[in-house]
Amino acid sequence: MYNNAFNPASQTYVVVVGGVCHSIMSGGPAVRVSIESACEKQVQEVSLDGVETYVPPLSMSQNLARLTQRIDFSQGSDSEEEGGVGEQRDQEWGKQEPEEDEATVKFQPSLWPWDSVRNNLRSALTEMCVLYDVLNIVKQKKYMTLDPVSQDPMAGKSPQVFQLISKKKALANAAQLLLKGAEKLSKSVAENQENRRQRDFNSELLRLRSQWKLRKVGDKILGDLSYRSAGSLFPHHGTFEVIKNTDIDLDKKIPEDYCPLNVQIPSDLEGSAYIKVSIQKQAPDIGDLGTLSLFRRQPKLKAGTQPWHLKLEAAQNVLLCKEIFAQLSREAVQIKSQIPHIVVKNQIISQPFPGLQLSISLCHSTGDKKNQKASPEKPKPDDHLYVLEHNLHQLMREFHKHTLSSTVMPHPATAPFGHKRLRLAGPMAYDKAEIASLQQSEGLLEKIIKQAKHIFLRSRTARTIDSLASRIEDPQIQAHWSNINDVYESSVKVLITSQGYEQICKSIQLQLNIGVEQIRVVHRDGRVITLSHQEQELQDFLLSQMSQHQVHAVQQLAKVMGWHVLSFSNHVGLGPVESIGNASAITVASPNGEYAISVRNGPESGCKVLVQFPRNQCKELPKSDVIQDNKWNHLRGPYKEVHWSRMEGRNFVYKMELLMAALTPCP
């Protein structure tokens, strides 16, 4: 491509040399050279997506404008000037292309713009013809021959085989490296898995140490599972030994529950134990005592707990149960009580109430198969008072905490250990009573017996109230037990009401405070009555209250109905003597005074209702000479009993209301 400066349009042209090139000497046949326009536009810019933006070709007017800019119009238009112009033009052009060949500078500028193209083509043509001629001569082999250049014999011997060998070696090296690396990786992965499955002894030991006290003695690892560090004074050593579990066969599959660590607990703490507290009716004979060994189902294993943990926990529980039982039996023997406690083998029997027997026994199952066969019968599930067992554990732990409390530390420091209040006994000159009150008088056994008594009393009270409520329908008995209780005290509010008349007749409301041995009853009217633990007392009391309620109900009803209360007595001295409580009676008169109703209600004798009619309604009245005026006939006269059982109405108060309504004439 030649960018011909002589072409004012400065377009590029492609010169195509077509046809076969004949050898030409000077003046040979002309070679046709055809020229075609490339129609290529100059690229202005290439955008980012490859699209080329062409410089738009100059239009005719733009072209003319460009040319005219080059004309120097100040030169003038005569021939001299033309020549001058021509020379100047020549000079201009000479300046403008300093890169032209020297041959073309002397060239006549007014000639043909394709001149340099033609010259270059001509020289190319000459070269080609020469080459063609040489090749023809060489082909004839007469005047010129081709002589091959000698080559290195080794260079081309078997280049492919050599390359193959070298490539093979290189690949083999690379493969070996990769294989080595893969082997190492697989080995480490296998080791990790092995470790995880085996659960290294040391990591297990660490886990054990995070929950239990361990120490190293010589080459043995010993641990302490007693409560000594928590304040217990039980002389058991409570030492367990940690041993490595080496009876594992690595070739076989490792079982799921394999643990590399094993603990050896003292032989007397093996198995599981619990303290059974139960209240029974007194056994007729103390024959077969001390042979209790009831079993309880093992608690379900929590997922993730180690077997050693369960073993140690069970052993610790056994130790605590042993301590509790030792303390209880020591107290049972030492403490003097009215009815002595019996301690036989693993059972302590005491009598909280006459006819009742509280037995506390230590049930320790060692897990031996032999023992299990010895007691074939199933344990009675509701016999065991879980609350008391829990309380025993709690009391023991409180005792432990007390030995560690800072009230024991002496101030000043040289003083001996002991409760700080006791040290004041000397300086403050306490007497024996005060000192006795300072010291902890109650032992574990006494506390548990008190709690058992309270539980028993409470359940018996509930049973009494419930049986009365289910047996007797007419005054209804309601019991509202309070949610918050003490170990030694509970309370219940008992209401006696009549169905349908709860708002009117609510005079009997009792608050029962159930203590350890007694029940204290506070009546709504302020009376305080203390009942003993006898079941019959409470029942009789409630029955008497129920009968009183009926009469109170009549009183309230009379107020509502407009009847007048003539007399009222809670404890009537007339009539048959009641065996339970006293009978109560009330007399009410109708609003116009014509009728009167007399009610006598006793807990045993039931209720008796009499109606007093006016004299003029009774036919059997003998005529008397004393009464002469007729007006006396309007007074009330004889009584007539009402067949109360045949009366309509679902309860006493309803019946009474109907009766009153019937005796109140419509105005």
Added chain:
Amino acid sequence: MEAPPVTVMPVTGGTINMMEYLLQGSVLDQALDSLLHRLRGLCDNMEPESFADHEMVYLLKGQQGNPFLLRARRSLAHPPAPWHLRYLGQPEVGDKSRHALVRNCVDVATSHSLPEFLNEMGFRMDHEFVAKGHIFRKGSLKVVVSKLFRVLVQGNTENTEPLSLSYLVELSVLAPAGQDTVSEDMRAFAEQLKPLVHLEKIDPKRHM
């Protein structure tokens, strides 16, 4: 009126025959922390108890040579606590193999009028000091780590200066007479404190 007859029989039993088994040692101030940590771990699991006491030593000079010594101690940290009066007898000269110092010990808790009472009885205060430190226990074993301060002005416990740059460590047990197993336990416990502090029986006579 005749004075009621005072019994001439010696009082036996009760707290009269208690023996104090004692082992003593000392640590420098810098080693106090590690010792306290060790004791916290070895002793019963309680909150560490610190104390500040003021002790006054009273002498009764009789016609004989040996004066009678009584120690009256009160707590500065707990002023309402009763005073503590202590008599320590001569160390028992038993077999040398006994590991702890054994001496008769009588402890009495008294009201706050003790100094006046002792003065009235004829005792004269010999010296006084203030002791501050920590107290630990392990069962019936008592470990007292205390720093002794000299009282500069008599009666003024605010103005004190430390007696030395170390802490006194005492391991003591109060037991009735005749129980020698106590000293074995004490020795075992002292072994566990071995590199930090050496507890040994120090005969006060030899150092006087």
